[in-house]
Amino acid sequence: MAEHIHKCLTDLHYTIAKLCPLCNTTTVLPRPPKFSLQDKYAALRREEKKKELKEKKLY
Numbered sequence: 001m002a003e004h005i006h007k008c009l010t011d012l013h014y015t016i017a018k019l020c021p022l023c024n025t026t027t028v029l030p031r032p033p034k035f036s037l038q039d040k041y042a043a044l045r046r047e048e049k050k051k052e053l054k055e056k057k058l059y
């Protein structure tokens with residue numbers, strides 16, 4: 001079967017790599033992750049959001 005398609009949250013680029021070839025950040029599976037109390041993606045989401053806000057000088 002095909003490999004999972006990952007998505008870069010920074011530039012919305014799709015790739016099969018775990019690192020975006022364009023901006024070198026970690027890519028995620030675009031479909032919503034299964035619910036988990038530990039929420040593995042929370043830290044990643046916050047980190048990306050922080051980066052975004054910093055770029056816009058809002059952080």
Ligand SMILES: [Zn+2]
Pocket residue numbers: 008009010011012013020021022023024025
């Ligand atoms: Zn990227």
